[in-house]
Amino acid sequence: MTTETIKTGRQDYAESLLVHFRYGETLRQKAQGCLSIDLNQRQLCDLELLLNRAFYPLSGYLDREDYESVLDSMRLVDGTPWPIPICLDVDEKTASSLSSGQSLALNDQEGFLLAILTVGDIWQPDKKHEALQVYGTDDASSHPGVAQLYSQVGPWYVSGTLEGLHLPVHYDFKELRRSPAETHRLFSLNGWRQVVGFHTEEYLHCAHREMVLRAAREAGANIFLQPVVSLGQYGNLDHYTHVRCYQQIAQKFPKNMVLVGLFPLASRWAGPREALWQAIIKRNYGCSHFIVADDHGDPFALPNGGQHQLFYPRHAAQELVQQFAPETGIAMVPLTRMVYVEDKAQYLPESEVTEGMQVKEISSVELKRRLEYDLEIPGWFSYPEVVAELKHSFPPRSKQGFTIFITGLSGSGKSTLARVLLIKFLEMRTRPVTLLDGDIVRKNLSSELNFSREHRDLNITRIGFVASEITKNGGIALCAPIAPYEGSRQANRELISRCGGYIEVFMATPLEVCESRDRKGLYAKARAGKIQGFTGVSDPYIPPENPELTIDTSSMTPAEAAQEVLLYLEEQGYLR
Ligand code: PPS
Numbered sequence: 001m002t003t004e005t006i007k008t009g010r011q012d013y014a015e016s017l018l019v020h021f022r023y024g025e026t027l028r029q030k031a032q033g034c035l036s037i038d039l040n041q042r043q044l045c046d047l048e049l050l051l052n053r054a055f056y057p058l059s060g061y062l063d064r065e066d067y068e069s070v071l072d073s074m075r076l077v078d079g080t081p082w083p084i085p086i087c088l089d090v091d092e093k094t095a096s097s098l099s100s101g102q103s104l105a106l107n108d109q110e111g112f113l114l115a116i117l118t119v120g121d122i123w124q125p126d127k128k129h130e131a132l133q134v135y136g137t138d139d140a141s142s143h144p145g146v147a148q149l150y151s152q153v154g155p156w157y158v159s160g161t162l163e164g165l166h167l168p169v170h171y172d173f174k175e176l177r178r179s180p181a182e183t184h185r186l187f188s189l190n191g192w193r194q195v196v197g198f199h200t201e202e203y204l205h206c207a208h209r210e211m212v213l214r215a216a217r218e219a220g221a222n223i224f225l226q227p228v229v230s231l232g233q234y235g236n237l238d239h240y241t242h243v244r245c246y247q248q249i250a251q252k253f254p255k256n257m258v259l260v261g262l263f264p265l266a267s268r269w270a271g272p273r274e275a276l277w278q279a280i281i282k283r284n285y286g287c288s289h290f291i292v293a294d295d296h297g298d299p300f301a302l303p304n305g306g307q308h309q310l311f312y313p314r315h316a317a318q319e320l321v322q323q324f325a326p327e328t329g330i331a332m333v334p335l336t337r338m339v340y341v342e343d344k345a346q347y348l349p350e351s352e353v354t355e356g357m358q359v360k361e362i363s364s365v366e367l368k369r370r371l372e373y374d375l376e377i378p379g380w381f382s383y384p385e386v387v388a389e390l391k392h393s394f395p396p397r398s399k400q401g402f403t404i405f406i407t408g409l410s411g412s413g414k415s416t417l418a419r420v421l422l423i424k425f426l427e428m429r430t431r432p433v434t435l436l437d438g439d440i441v442r443k444n445l446s447s448e449l450n451f452s453r454e455h456r457d458l459n460i461t462r463i464g465f466v467a468s469e470i471t472k473n474g475g476i477a478l479c480a481p482i483a484p485y486e487g488s489r490q491a492n493r494e495l496i497s498r499c500g501g502y503i504e505v506f507m508a509t510p511l512e513v514c515e516s517r518d519r520k521g522l523y524a525k526a527r528a529g530k531i532q533g534f535t536g537v538s539d540p541y542i543p544p545e546n547p548e549l550t551i552d553t554s555s556m557t558p559a560e561a562a563q564e565v566l567l568y569l570e571e572q573g574y575l576r
Pocket of ligand 1: 409410415460482539
C-alpha cells in the first residue's frame, strides 16, 4: 500500500471495502494481536456507509488535512465536494496507545470484528471550530448537532484506511438493506436511467405520495424511497412502523416505479451541509435527482413544514445542493408542499391555493390525538394500510398499558386503594395487572436498601423501570410506595409516559389522620425515636407538583377512592 493510499484512502475504486473471505481469515488473526474498540451506534452507521461505499470516494476516515479542508471549504484536499467530517473519534486512552501505521480492530457493540483500520493521523480536533464551520454555531444549547459533538463524540480523531470483514449485522428488514452497488444494479436491471431519491424522517401519508410523484414527473424519473434507520429512529419514531409505512406507500405508486431501500445514516442535522452530504450519498446509490425540502436537515424542521423559526435560512439547503450539482452530478428537485383542497377533492401545491379554497390539514399532534382516542383518520389524509400500521404501533388508550403510581405518607391509604383497584381490574379482565406495593418491593426487589434519600430514590426508579416494562407490554402496573421526592417521581413519569399511560395519584390524607391510624405502630416507634428518618416524622415528604388525581381518604371509603380513579381512567380513554 502506498503512503498516498494511507493518507487519503481515495485510490480505491472497489464497490465495497470488504476484503475477500480468504484474506479475511488472515485479517482475523491479525486482529487478535492488535488494539480493538467497540463502536457506538453513530460510529457503526458511519462505518457501514464507508464499507458499502455510500461515502465514496472515501475509503477510510479523513486525515487531518482533508478534515481541515472539509471544514473550511466543504471539499477534500483534491477539490472533491465533501461537506461533513468523517473521522473515527476515540477517547484519550485509546489515542495515547495508537501510533501511525498501527492496526486498530473495529468491533460492533457485542465485540464482533467488523474491520481493521490502518491508522494514519491522530489528533485532537478543535471542536468549537468544527462546530462553527459545520453547524454555524458553537453553542450546544442552540443546536442538537453541536450538543452531540461536544458530549458524545470522543476528544481525539483518528484517520486511516479500512479493510472490512463484515458489514454491521442487522436482523430486521434484511431484504431492504442493499448496498449502493446492489441498488444501482437493480436500477439498471429495471431499465431506470433517471432516479429521484427521497427520504424524510416522518411517517408517510397521501401528501407525501403527491409530493414525490410530482417531483418524479418533473424529473422524468423513477423513485428511490430511502427511510433513514439509525439513531433517533430507535427512540422517537417507531423504527419498524417507519419502514413499514414506506413499504405500504410504495404499493400506492404506479407499478415498477418505486424501490425502497434502508439508509443507515447518523444524521448530523447540519442543514445545508447535511443536504449536500445526503445528495452525494444518494448519487452514490445511483440516483440522478434528489428531492430537497426548503428546511432540509434543519434541527427544528417540523414534520409538515410550516412557517416557523428554523435554525438555517429557509431554502439554503436547496441552494447549496443546486450550486454543487454540476460537480456532484446529482440534480436538486425542490420539494413542493402539497395540501388537500376540499372543494376540488384533490391535492394541490401550496402555492396554487387561491383565496376562498377550503384547505384541510391534520397536524402530527392532531394525528397523535386521533390515534390515542381511536378517532377517524380520513382517507384523504392517509391510506388505510398506513393507518393500520400506525394503529399497531400507537394503539388507542383503550388498548395501551398504563401505570397508576400512588404516592403518599405511610397510612395514607395507598396499599388499600391499590388492592381495591387490583380487584376491579382483575374483575374487568382487559389487561394483566401487577401490584408493586411498597412493602412487596422492599421485600423482593429492594431488600438490600435502607431509607436514606439515595436508597429511596433508587427504590422508586427500580419500581419505575419494572412498571415501564409492564406498561410497554400492555399491562397495568399498580405502584404504591411512599415515594417522597419529586425528582425520582418525575423520572418515572418521563420513562413510563413513553410506553403508555402514567397516572400519578397523590394520597393527600393529613399526617394526623395517618398517624392516628398507625396500623403497624411505626409512627409510635418513630415518635419514641426507635425508628430514625421516618417519613412525616423525622424525614421529609414533598407533595407532587402536578398529580393527575389527589385523594384524601380521611372522609372517603376505599371503594369511593377507587371509583374516583376508575372514573378518571374512563374519562381519559383508558377504560371502555
Ligand atoms: S420509599 O420512601 O418510597 O422508598 O418507601 P417504601 O418503599 O414505600 O417503604 C415504605 C414502607 O416501609 C416501612 N418503613 C418506613 N417508611 C418510611 N420511613 C421509614 N424510615 C421506614 N422504615 C420502614 C413502612 O412500613 C412503609 O410502608 P407503608 O405501606 O407506606 O406504611
